[in-house]
Amino acid sequence: MYRYDQYDQAMVDTRVAEFRDQTRRRLEGKLTEDQFKPLRLQNGLYLQLHAYMLRVAVPYGTLNSAQMHVLANIADKYDRGYGHFTTRQNIQYNWIKLEDAPDILADLAAVEMHAIQTSGNCIRNISSDQFAGAAGDELIDPRPYAELLRQWSSFHPEFLTLPRKFKICVIASETDRAAMKLHDIGIRIVKNAAGEIGAAFYVGGGMGRTPMIAPLIRDFVPLDQLITYSEACLRVYNRYGRRDNKYKARIKILVHELGKEEYTRQVEEEFAHLLTQGIEPPIAELERIKAHFTDPAFDQGASDDLDLSDPAFALWVARNTVAHKQPGYVIANISLKPVGGIPGDASAAQIHLMADLAKEYSFDELRVTHAQNIVLPHVKKADLHTLWQKLDAAGLGAANLDTVEDIIACPGLDYCSLANARSIPVAQKISQRFAANGKTGELGELKLKISGCINACGHHHAGHIGILGVDKKGLENYQLLLGGCEGDDTSLGKITGPGFTEDGIVDAVEKATEVYLAERAEGERFLDTYRRIGMEKFKEAIYA
Amino acid sequence: MKILTGNDLKSGAVVWWTGYDWSIHVEDAVDVGDQADAILQREEGARRVNASYAIDAEPDGERGVRPAHIKDRIRALGPTVRPDLTLKPADPNAGNWVI
Ligand code: HEM
Ligand code: SF4
Numbered sequence: 162m163y164r165y166d167q168y169d170q171a172m173v174d175t176r177v178a179e180f181r182d183q184t185r186r187r188l189e190g191k192l193t194e195d196q197f198k199p200l201r202l203q204n205g206l207y208l209q210l211h212a213y214m215l216r217v218a219v220p221y222g223t224l225n226s227a228q229m230h231v232l233a234n235i236a237d238k239y240d241r242g243y244g245h246f247t248t249r250q251n252i253q254y255n256w257i258k259l260e261d262a263p264d265i266l267a268d269l270a271a272v273e274m275h276a277i278q279t280s281g282n283c284i285r286n287i288s289s290d291q292f293a294g295a296a297g298d299e300l301i302d303p304r305p306y307a308e309l310l311r312q313w314s315s316f317h318p319e320f321l322t323l324p325r326k327f328k329i330c331v332i333a334s335e336t337d338r339a340a341m342k343l344h345d346i347g348i349r350i351v352k353n354a355a356g357e358i359g360a361a362f363y364v365g366g367g368m369g370r371t372p373m374i375a376p377l378i379r380d381f382v383p384l385d386q387l388i389t390y391s392e393a394c395l396r397v398y399n400r401y402g403r404r405d406n407k408y409k410a411r412i413k414i415l416v417h418e419l420g421k422e423e424y425t426r427q428v429e430e431e432f433a434h435l436l437t438q439g440i441e442p443p444i445a446e447l448e449r450i451k452a453h454f455t456d457p458a459f460d461q462g463a464s465d466d467l468d469l470s471d472p473a474f475a476l477w478v479a480r481n482t483v484a485h486k487q488p489g490y491v492i493a494n495i496s497l498k499p500v501g502g503i504p505g506d507a508s509a510a511q512i513h514l515m516a517d518l519a520k521e522y523s524f525d526e527l528r529v530t531h532a533q534n535i536v537l538p539h540v541k542k543a544d545l546h547t548l549w550q551k552l553d554a555a556g557l558g559a560a561n562l563d564t565v566e567d568i569i570a571c572p573g574l575d576y577c578s579l580a581n582a583r584s585i586p587v588a589q590k591i592s593q594r595f596a597a598n599g600k601t602g603e604l605g606e607l608k609l610k611i612s613g614c615i616n617a618c619g620h621h622h623a624g625h626i627g628i629l630g631v632d633k634k635g636l637e638n639y640q641l642l643l644g645g646c647e648g649d650d651t652s653l654g655k656i657t658g659p660g661f662t663e664d665g666i667v668d669a670v671e672k673a674t675e676v677y678l679a680e681r682a683e684g685e686r687f688l689d690t691y692r693r694i695g696m697e698k699f700k701e702a703i704y705a
Numbered sequence: 706m707k708i709l710t711g712n713d714l715k716s717g718a719v720v721w722w723t724g725y726d727w728s729i730h731v732e733d734a735v736d737v738g739d740q741a742d743a744i745l746q747r748e749e750g751a752r753r754v755n756a757s758y759a760i761d762a763e764p765d766g767e768r769g770v771r772p773a774h775i776k777d778r779i780r781a782l783g784p785t786v787r788p789d790l791t792l793k794p795a796d797p798n799a800g801n802w803v804i
Contacts, residue, residue: 187714188714188715188752190752194749194755194756208712208717208755208756210719210776210779210780210784211717211718211719211780211783211784212712212716212717212718212719213712213717241790255784256717256790257717258715258716258717259714259715259716259717260715260716503786503787574775574776574779575779575784575785575786575787576784578776580776583779583785583786585784585786586785586786589786635773635774635775636775637775637804
């Protein structure tokens with residue numbers, strides 16, 4: 162895992178001192194809220210429904226156990242004993258006091274973490290594949306490149322006041338596990354016909370009120386020009402992205418309005434110019450970063466045997482573990498979606514436990530996933546049963562990864578000041594409904610995603626089943642979408658028709674699943690059946 | 706009635722204007738009539754409140770005051786999904802007041 166060098170640490174420490182001074186001046190009345198707000202937002206401190214909210218960056222979702230312990234300590238000491246893991250692989254705290262914020266940032270800095278660029282019109286935390294470095298299907302580990310992009314984008318003076326926020330994702334496998342094409346820039350590391358490794362650039366994806374799938378604008382950028390090409394993409398956007406209208410300011414609108422060909426032409430022109438400027442970081446820096454991402458010391462003789470005689474354990478293994486590139490090991494997913502629970506929330510005690518388990522069983526490493534779960538990336542099969550028992554005892558043993566119970570839900574109207582409707586209670590009722598009717602297993606892979614407003618933080622456009630909260634004359638109302646997907650075959654969901662009440666939407670989801678069970682062909686997932694038979698039959702059943 | 710709300714500058718806690726101070730209990734809120742702007746300007750200036758605004762509300766029997774919009778009712782009570790963290794953790798029906 163990457164470790165800060167003296168420059169990283171100095172940058173973060175300096176920022177903490179600056180923010181401490183700014184907070185003091187705000188509390189003393191030397192700064193007005195209008196002056197202070199942009200400063201606190203640059204440090205991830207929002208004002209939400211019940212208090213200040215702090216969003217802490219987890220670079221490309223990777224954490225070590227010392228960092229995870231600090232996240233738990235913050236929940237205990239400064240918040241109300243829990244945190245919320247988000248679809249951007251970060252963590253948010255909902256009950257922060259302004260006067261505590263500088264101390265929290267100092268605690269984070271002590272373990273090489275911060276909240277810089279987790280808000281505002283800048284390049285946000287870089288996201289990546291949660292199985293990076295462990296997955297069998299990856300070409301190379303994408304994280305050194307994510308880290309290089311992190312360093313390039315941190316305090317990049319040209320890109321701190323973009324027309325709008327900017328999100329970049331880097332993956333390096335055939336299977337897209339990170340919603341790569343729904344980012345402002347999605348980068349897939351690929352091999353070309355000559356066997357060389359480079360990067361394919363997808364630019365102009367996003368969700369929000371105008372969801373778009375990023376088109377491929379270049380299928381191969383040599384890796385030693387990755388930053389230069391990224392810079393060219395950003396420059397064209399920074400120059401021509403619309404600053405006159407917040408709702409048209411994302412790069413997806415620019416790419417759409419110019420057309421992919423014209424945008425690409427301008428990027429290529431800028432790229433050619435930038436190549437003459439020598440802005441690519443030295444190879445030595447990349448090599449330094451790469452040295453932090455070598456494989457852990459796997460036990461080469463680790464056995465592949467697994468005793469599955471305990472049915473509850475066998476179910477968890479089947480649903481929550483994924484093949485590892487190293488024989489004798491697996492990737493273990495910890496579901497933060499207990500039946501009836503709050504998706505993505507974990508208590509301080511649970512966060513401490515996951516940190517301890519990572520130290521003991523996963524070479525000190527954890528990942529946060531965009532589905533709001535936690536991953537222990539390198540677990541020896543021989544340790545898996547003990548690990549599962551410890552998770553289960555702490556309420557972390559839900560065996561439901563990628564099922565209808567593994568719901569993504571944004572904070573919604575329970576916490577978020579932009580919300581139209583609550584998301585969490587809907588998620589709770591749906592997971593309870595399916596746990597009670599016993600169909601979770603039969604339904605197989607079914608990705609259900611809920612947002613409390615059109616901003617789409619809960620990825621509802623990309624859910625096989627999506628739910629969007631709207632305001633209907635002061636009452637909460639929910640629209641149903643079908644057919645979204647965020648993987649390799651990314652697609653955007655379509656609205657079924659008129660919206661539902663809170664209970665009505667739970668019934669509608671159940672009816673949609675009944676149509677699937679009645680209509681599915683051998684081996685089809687919910688999404689496949691929908692794609693084959695279309696919307697009509699679902700509509701008939703839902704609005705009957 | 707028109708009532709005033711905002712967040713306490715230091716703690717971020719949701720607060721309501723009582724006529725002379727800010728309270729965390731919505732039932733302490735008073736009708737400010739047409740004085741909203743003047744009070745808010747003065748109170749923001751005195752750094753006693755942050756992100757303040759005026760809302761419609763109505764008197765509400767035993768619970769005192771009921772904000773017109775669900776968002777402010779959730780602000781008044783706390784997150785409906787964590788009754789243990791609301792201002793009325795002991796009242797199992799508190800959440801119903803929101804809807
Ligand atoms: C509670 C405070 C939050 C606020 C004020 C907020 C605000 C927003 C806004 C305004 C947008 C739309 C941006 C646009 O379309 O230009 C957005 C998009 C998004 N947010 Fe949030 N959000 C919040 C929480 C979250 C949380 C908790 C998550 C993760 C669960 C999240 C993840 C995302 C994602 C993935 C998108 C869509 C991707 C995109 O198009 O950028 N946000 N958010
Ligand atoms: S989707 Fe809307 S309600 Fe949900 S977190 Fe984002 S801004 Fe808030």
